[in-house]
Amino acid sequence: MVLAAALPIVGLIFFSATYSVTQWQSAEHMRKTVELTAFSRTVSELVHELQVERGRTAGFIGSGKASGPQSSLEAQRRVTDEVLARFNSAMTEFSDQFSTAEQRGHLAAAVSDLAGLTAHRSNVTSRIETVPEAVGPYTRMITDLITLIADESANVGDAELSSPFMALLSLTQAKEASGLERAQGNAVLSSGRMTPQLHTALVSLSSLQRDLFEQFEQVADAEWTARLEAVESGEAAAFVSETRTQLLSAGYGGALPQVEAETWFTMTTERINQLMEVEHDLTTHIEEIAATKQSAVQMGVWIIVALSILITLLTIAASYVLIMNIVAPLTAITGSLEKLSKGETDLDIEGTDRGDEIGVLARAAHEFMGMTQQREILVRQNAQNEHDALVDRRRVLDTMAKEVEGATYSAVSKIVRSAEELAHNSEDMRRQLESANENAKNANSATSESLEGTQRASDLAAELNAAIAEVAESIMRGDKLARDSVQLAVDSRSTVEELDEATQQIGDFVRVITELAEQTNLLALNATIESARAGEHGKGFAVVASEIKQLAAQTNLSATQITERVSKIQSSTKTAVDAIGRISESIENLGGVTSSVAAAVEEQRVSTDSFTSFLNTNRNVIERVAKQVSDLAAITMKSAEGAVGITRRVEEMADASRNANEEIPKIVQRAVSAADNRNAPRSETHKQVTLKSGGREIPATLKDVSISGARISKPSKGNMKVKLPDGMGEVDAHTAWTSEIESGVEFEEKLPLNIMEQLIATNKSDVA
Numbered sequence: 099m100v101l102a103a104a105l106p107i108v109g110l111i112f113f114s115a116t117y118s119v120t121q122w123q124s125a126e127h128m129r130k131t132v133e134l135t136a137f138s139r140t141v142s143e144l145v146h147e148l149q150v151e152r153g154r155t156a157g158f159i160g161s162g163k164a165s166g167p168q169s170s171l172e173a174q175r176r177v178t179d180e181v182l183a184r185f186n187s188a189m190t191e192f193s194d195q196f197s198t199a200e201q202r203g204h205l206a207a208a209v210s211d212l213a214g215l216t217a218h219r220s221n222v223t224s225r226i227e228t229v230p231e232a233v234g235p236y237t238r239m240i241t242d243l244i245t246l247i248a249d250e251s252a253n254v255g256d257a258e259l260s261s262p263f264m265a266l267l268s269l270t271q272a273k274e275a276s277g278l279e280r281a282q283g284n285a286v287l288s289s290g291r292m293t294p295q296l297h298t299a300l301v302s303l304s305s306l307q308r309d310l311f312e313q314f315e316q317v318a319d320a321e322w323t324a325r326l327e328a329v330e331s332g333e334a335a336a337f338v339s340e341t342r343t344q345l346l347s348a349g350y351g352g353a354l355p356q357v358e359a360e361t362w363f364t365m366t367t368e369r370i371n372q373l374m375e376v377e378h379d380l381t382t383h384i385e386e387i388a389a390t391k392q393s394a395v396q397m398g399v400w401i402i403v404a405l406s407i408l409i410t411l412l413t414i415a416a417s418y419v420l421i422m423n424i425v426a427p428l429t430a431i432t433g434s435l436e437k438l439s440k441g442e443t444d445l446d447i448e449g450t451d452r453g454d455e456i457g458v459l460a461r462a463a464h465e466f467m468g469m470t471q472q473r474e475i476l477v478r479q480n481a482q483n484e485h486d487a488l489v490d491r492r493r494v495l496d497t498m499a500k501e502v503e504g505a506t507y508s509a510v511s512k513i514v515r516s517a518e519e520l521a522h523n524s525e526d527m528r529r530q531l532e533s534a535n536e537n538a539k540n541a542n543s544a545t546s547e548s549l550e551g552t553q554r555a556s557d558l559a560a561e562l563n564a565a566i567a568e569v570a571e572s573i574m575r576g577d578k579l580a581r582d583s584v585q586l587a588v589d590s591r592s593t594v595e596e597l598d599e600a601t602q603q604i605g606d607f608v609r610v611i612t613e614l615a616e617q618t619n620l621l622a623l624n625a626t627i628e629s630a631r632a633g634e635h636g637k638g639f640a641v642v643a644s645e646i647k648q649l650a651a652q653t654n655l656s657a658t659q660i661t662e663r664v665s666k667i668q669s670s671t672k673t674a675v676d677a678i679g680r681i682s683e684s685i686e687n688l689g690g691v692t693s694s695v696a697a698a699v700e701e702q703r704v705s706t707d708s709f710t711s712f713l714n715t716n717r718n719v720i721e722r723v724a725k726q727v728s729d730l731a732a733i734t735m736k737s738a739e740g741a742v743g744i745t746r747r748v749e750e751m752a753d754a755s756r757n758a759n760e761e762i763p764k765i766v767q768r769a770v771s772a773a774d775n776r777n778a779p780r781s782e783t784h785k786q787v788t789l790k791s792g793g794r795e796i797p798a799t800l801k802d803v804s805i806s807g808a809r810i811s812k813p814s815k816g817n818m819k820v821k822l823p824d825g826m827g828e829v830d831a832h833t834a835w836t837s838e839i840e841s842g843v844e845f846e847e848k849l850p851l852n853i854m855e856q857l858i859a860t861n862k863s864d865v866a
Contacts, residue, residue, distance in 0.1 A: 111410055137188050138247055139381045142270055144185045145243045146374050147178040149277030150367065152236035155222055156281035157359055159232045160288025167288075168223075175219060182212065201249040208242035211235065229285040230295075233278075240274055258391070262384045265318035266377065269326075272310035273373045279303040279338075280366035283345055287359035297349030304342055318380075325376045334368040341365070427456045431463050439852065612654060612661075619647060619654070780804045781854075783861040790828070791818035805854055807834060807844040814841040824860060826853050 154171040161167045189209065218235045226232045248267055282299050286292050311330070315323045329335055341362060344355035427449045434447050445467055449460035626647075780802040789796040789812065799811040800823075808820070814833045820843065821828045830846040 111406070115406075136385065138266070139378070139385075140181075140185050140188045141243050141246055142266075142374075142377055142381060144178075144181045145240050145270060145274065146370070147174070147181045148236055148240050148243070149274065149280075149370065150174050151178045152233050152240070152277060153280045153284055153363055153367065155232050155236065156229050157284045157288050157363055159222070159226065159229050160285040160359065163223075178215075182215070185212075204242065204245045204249055208239070208246055211239045211242055215239065229281070233281050237278065240277070244270055244274060259384060259387055261317045261319075262322075262380060262387065265314050265322060266380050266384065268310050268314040268317065269373065269377050269380065272307050272314065273370055273377065275303045275306045275310060276338075276366065276370050276373065279307070279342070280363060280370065283341065283366065284359050284363050286345060286348075286354065287357060287362050290354065292345070292348045292354060294349070297346070300342070300345055300349070304346070322376065322380055322383075325379070326373075329369070329372040329376060332369070332372060334365050334372065337365045338369050424456060427452075427460070431456075431460055434463055434467070612658075616654070619651070623647070780809070781858050781861075783857055784864070785823040785857065785861060787823060788821040789814060789818050790821060791816065795821075800857075801840070803849075803854070803857060805845075805848045805851075807831070807842060809840060809842050811840055813838060814843060818843070820845075822853070822857070824856070826856060 151171070151174045154167065154174045158164075158167040158171045189205070214235065222232050244267075247270055279300060282296055282303065286296050286300075311326065314326060318326075341355050341357055344352070344357075348354045430448055434445050437445055447460055447464045447467065449456050450464050451457065452460065626644075781804065782802050783800050785800045787798055787800045787810065789798055789810070791814070796812055801809045801811055803809075808831075810820075813836045815836065817830070817832045819828045820831050829849065831843040832846070834842045834844045836842070
């Protein structure tokens with residue numbers, strides 16, 4: 099506020115000083131203009147006296163250097179020297195007024211020509227015999243001096259003074275033309291003759307005077323125009339005009355005027371003196387204008403300076419009052435706002451009763467303090483609500499974890515027990531299948547023996563006609579072998595039926611496993627539903643449900659594979675039972691035939707050919723039985739191998755169930771920890787912090803942070819202090835969870851909102 103009040107004051111002082119300097123420069127310029135005008139007066143006086151001396155010199159030369167003109171010339175020279183001395187003195191003082199190189203060159207030329215005046219006078223007295231040679235140097239001097247007057251008018255920058263200076267210059271040049279006319283006329287009248295050169299000069303000078311008088315009338319005021327007209331209408335001007343007309347006529351063959359040279363000189367000098375008076379008065383008028391302007395500008399400068407000082411003092415006083423009535427209350431209000439930003443809410447804010455903008459700001463600060471107090475109350479309530487919700491959520495998650503752990507343990511235990519029983523039954527089935535395989539081998543051996551007996555019976559039938567006794571004995575042996583084959587077939591069928599029962603039991607066990615897998619899958623589905631209800635906090639539990647579902651799917655797949663194997667065994671067992679039944683029927687048929695042969699030996703003797711054919715048929719049947727028994731042995735071997743595979747699968751399933759029983763509780767606990775660790779919204783950050791624990795300081799990176807905790811880039815353990823970045827202080831914390839590469843910490847007290855906002859803001863600044 100002080101700066102805001104100081105800026106206008108500084109600006110006012112600056113502009114006042116600038117304006118004062120500008121006006122002072124104008125006053126200084128007017129002072130120089132007055133000095134230039136005074137110098138111009140001196141130059142004009144010197145021009146006038148040089149003009150007079152030039153005329154006297156022309157008369158002196160024209161008279162043949164008579165004594166009379168000489169005395170007048172010498173008197174004029176003394177007057178010229180006095181004016182020249184004043185010019186030299188003024189030139190030394192005002193030479194610096196000529197600013198350009200051209201003007202300084204003009205001044206140097208004038209000084210140089212004037213320096214040769216004494217030598218020229220001596221030459222005029224001693225050796226110069228012609229008028230042009232005598233008056234030429236005077237003309238150069240006068241021209242140089244008139245050029246100085248023109249330079250002075252160029253240095254005048256005021257419009258009101260430019261016109262009078264231009265009029266003065268025109269009048270001075272006209273007076274110079276009059277002086278030249280005086281000299282030329284004096285030369286003509288003194289010599290009594292008109293030369294063409296003198297006539298041309300007189301015509302040119304007459305025309306030049308008219309032009310210069312017209313220029314004077316164009317730039318001069320009416321007062322000075324009237325003064326010039328008064329001079330030109332006077333007696334001297336009338337005499338000069340009449341004599342000039344006669345002189346010009348003489349150039350065309352007319353007679354010279356009957357006028358003495360001295361009279362001409364006197365009358366032209368009187369006219370020039372009258373012009374000189376007008377010039378002098380005009381110069382005085384210019385000086386008065388310049389002096390008046392100088393006084394006015396100087397007075398204006400002092401008035402501006404005084405007003406600037408007065409306004410500056412008033413502005414300073416007003417600014418002081420303004421500062422005392424605004425800055426102090428604003429400072430108090432900003433101090434209160436700063437305390438509010440630091441968390442202080444028990445403040446006494448002044449200025450609330452004021453009716454101006456300060457009062458509005460004070461009341462707004464007071465309302466902001468009230469809102470801050472309400473916000474702190476709401477923050478504490480929200481913190482308590484969050485804490486209560488966290489406790490409830492943790493209790494619910496713990497309960498769910500225990501329920502899942504218990505249900506998983508019960509289901510997996512049943513699976514393990516069923517798998518163990520299935521493995522035991524599979525082992526029994528394997529042993530039974532091995533026994534059935536052994537019996538099948540025995541049946542195959544017996545069938546081979548039956549085939550050999552049938553072959554021998556065929557041989558005996560061929561020899562039946564030779565030895566009937568041997569036929570009877572062979573028939574008895576065949577009957578015995580048939581009974582043995584029947585017994586073996588019955589035993590094989592019993593064994594295969596036991597195998598079928600064993601496979602049925604395996605199917606029952608597989609159904610139990612399938613039901614357990616379906617129950618596990620149903621439990622995983624329920625867990626998925628519960629995790630969906632829990633929303634963000636149930637994501638970890640959803641992972642557990644997904645793993646349980648995968649385990650159930652793996653168990654169901656194993657049960658399906660076992661079912662397929664058992665189905666194959668049951669199909670093969672049914673085929674073996676059917677084959678053994680057919681073997682039993684064939685052997686029983688063989689026994690009936692053998693009995694018939696024993697009862698009708700005599701008939702067989704008659705029908706040996708028929709018996710031989712029957713024996714061949716019997717041999718074919720026995721060969722088929724042997725083949726079927728061999729197939730039964732192979733099937734039994736495959737069943738035994740399948741039983742071994744079932745046992746291995748069941749053992750793998752039991753191992754997987756045990757692993758699931760161990761891993762599922764761990765997964766549930768990790769999910770609970772992860773869900774519990776997300777009790778407040780996190781903001782990503784990459785700020786460097788320091789962990790202080792056990793006398794050690796460990797640098798780490800703050801990966802994300804909330805008001806209740808953070809995730810850091812180092813594993814941690816137990817209680818610690820977390821040193822926040824950028825001088826934000828330290829907070830007490832403890833490890834909530836940890837891994838090999840990072841850990842989560844929970845703050846003992848929630849972070850203040852301003853600290854949290856600073857962390858987020860600095861992280862955004864670092865990223866940008």
